[in-house]
Amino acid sequence: MARKIRLGAFLPGGGQHIASWRHPDQPVDGAVSFEFHKHLAQTAERGLFDAYFLADNLAVGFGGAREGGNDRVAGFEPTTLFSALAPFTTNLGFIATSSTTYEEPYLTARKFASLDLISGGRAGWNVVTTTGDSAAQNFNLDTQLPHASRYKRAAEHVDVVKALWDSFEDDAFVRDVQSGVFYDKAKLHETNHRGEHFQVRGPLNVPRSPQGHPVIVQAGQSEDGRDLAAATAEVIFTAHQHIETAQEFYRDIKTRARRLGRDPNHILVMPGVSPFVGRTLAEAQEKYERLTSLILEEDGVGLLNGLTGGTLDLKGYDLDGPLPVAPPTEGMKSRQALLRQIADENNFTIRQLYQWVASARGHYTIVGTPETIVDTLQEWFENEAADGFNILPPWLPTALDDFVDLVIPELQRRGLFRTEYEGTTLRENLGLPYPVNRWSVEQPVAQAAE
């Protein structure tokens, strides 16, 4: 079977784009509307997406936006939301974010196992260490732990969770009414983990998952992040503006995985893409301008300043003029350099720069027709830059509908994307192997499955 593009959908209800809540298509209370999230999930499933993905934060986050201007300041907790959405879909996966720094492995293992049980094997765990002091301050700390400490803790946390997910062997539950044997006690195992950060006896009080265990997802870009991802991740979300850097990242991850003895095909690299789709290029461009025109000047300027850690104060400058050559301060040079590079490459004014940056927040923005967009996706997919993409519709629901109604058919026409789901679990649809339970490795997988 030919290799197919995998697709995730990043659908936060509140907007991905800084001004999306001001777009007339988007319900102004989308971030807190269960019905709206249900509609998004069902649209993603109509488009045969692999998974619905939600990022998360353990604090009120302003995301560089003006206080009072951010519609993502409050919303649902991801695993409760996804549990509620799962019964309204049948094949779509649900990848929720959960923190290895501020949550306990027993609770992490349990909530994802429960989501997996509710959804019939469609759960994924996006493993994050959670950056920022504002989250730390909600969990008994004054400042966050150092980067390296967070990643050491993360590696151990993931190990414990995976061990807990193996507590019951696949065929542990006999449920024999006559004999009164509900489960085979020889097939229930304690974890007995005693590590540097955690001490967990187990077993977990949830059965083995319908897909073995939930799919492990990560998005770390640092050295520590890449090491953790290569060792444990099955899907990696990443952000690149150019095919060259995407290729560098893709090859690096696959190489690291191979070195650790893993099959590089079992670790899927999925860059983020923010698409503005039109039947013509002019229509696509119109949609881009429609949305970006909704950015208040104060928010746009504030965003550039926020992205550079408060070192790019552009107040008083003509927004329709060029980005000033000499940066006003000396801090955060790399972020300033990135903005300078984008401005120079595109010959952007200050306004055009913040419009571009606000749109994808670091991900790759494509403005085009189904054909030109699929040309790009195909190029990345066929040249070791991507195994699939995480689609970030810049406003909702219509930018998602545009992708489903216009881009998906073009992908299918070229044989790059499924025309029906391959299976009912997330793992089956992603083409990832069923992880054999550590306690039943002697048995063939087929027999081990219930």
Added chain:
Amino acid sequence: MARKIRLGAFLPGGGQHIASWRHPDQPVDGAVSFEFHKHLAQTAERGLFDAYFLADNLAVGFGGAREGGNDRVAGFEPTTLFSALAPFTTNLGFIATSSTTYEEPYLTARKFASLDLISGGRAGWNVVTTTGDSAAQNFNLDTQLPHASRYKRAAEHVDVVKALWDSFEDDAFVRDVQSGVFYDKAKLHETNHRGEHFQVRGPLNVPRSPQGHPVIVQAGQSEDGRDLAAATAEVIFTAHQHIETAQEFYRDIKTRARRLGRDPNHILVMPGVSPFVGRTLAEAQEKYERLTSLILEEDGVGLLNGLTGGTLDLKGYDLDGPLPVAPPTEGMKSRQALLRQIADENNFTIRQLYQWVASARGHYTIVGTPETIVDTLQEWFENEAADGFNILPPWLPTALDDFVDLVIPELQRRGLFRTEYEGTTLRENLGLPYPVNRWSVEQPVAQAAE
């Protein structure tokens, strides 16, 4: 309006009764079946119950049962399950258990606020401190904390959660597309808690709940438990075998609440009742015998031994003879005395004793017709023993159906129970007041509500 009986339903999917999974009516995989839980929720709503209640444990619990013989060894995590059930119901409340000892207040506040948002204001939090070393060993400890420490931590945990639930004032969200003001930043508040056990800055990243905040539920019976309940609980679950002890507890709780300046009508006492309902007394008795006959002798004897901490070894005794007079050991005297009292009062053989105990596990078992059962409920309700009851159907789903189809109509006939839901939130149906946000106390409630 006349005072009405409040009803909770304890519906664990797996059986309340030790042998219920062997009953032919009950699906053998009920504990892990989402469809079965959905059916139970919809049946409870058909019966106009106030709430669906789930107990919980943070370890594999054998509940005194034979290893391998317990169908509640594995199941769903309660808040994910209830989130998934909520959209399939419209008025039923969902009271989930969560631990103040092993969970963090920010996460507790968030998951219940999210369940409340998903359900439109139907969430309740059953506050537990979680007993037992087996749970402690899943959370970096060798043994559990002392009782008093757990309760001190619980009181602080509840305080922090309630403060976090007030982060956004009721009318904080303006969502004005023209001006770009999504929320009024003056109506978002940090918690800034620094206590003995927790340090939490806030604010919570979930809006204020549709019912102000989720209903606070407790079940503590000890001195510490009663103090905590009197101070913070709005609903109390309790277990009594006789109206006299239920009255003592009821009056004690109401007195403690009054002393703390609370309105005693705003703290509802709900004893557990396990009903076997028949159209005739003979039919009810038959149902009792049908279920209890399914208890394996090994499990019955093991249960009595387990309940007394392993001090009542009855192996070798005639199960159809009397409970031996001299207890084989001297430990756990109070539990042994309780079993002795039940055996003597009812003139029970060993078999009859374990059958009785297995049925309700400390709650009040009633075997009767709708009329005799309602006679008892009415007596308790009208004589300061109960504001309502937590119904524990001994097997599922038919014992729940019996209650809904036979007992509810008799309660309604006597004007003791609602004929339709009073409101859409759990709080409205329980007749509990809307808690005014601490930051907007100057404003009248009517204006503060969105």
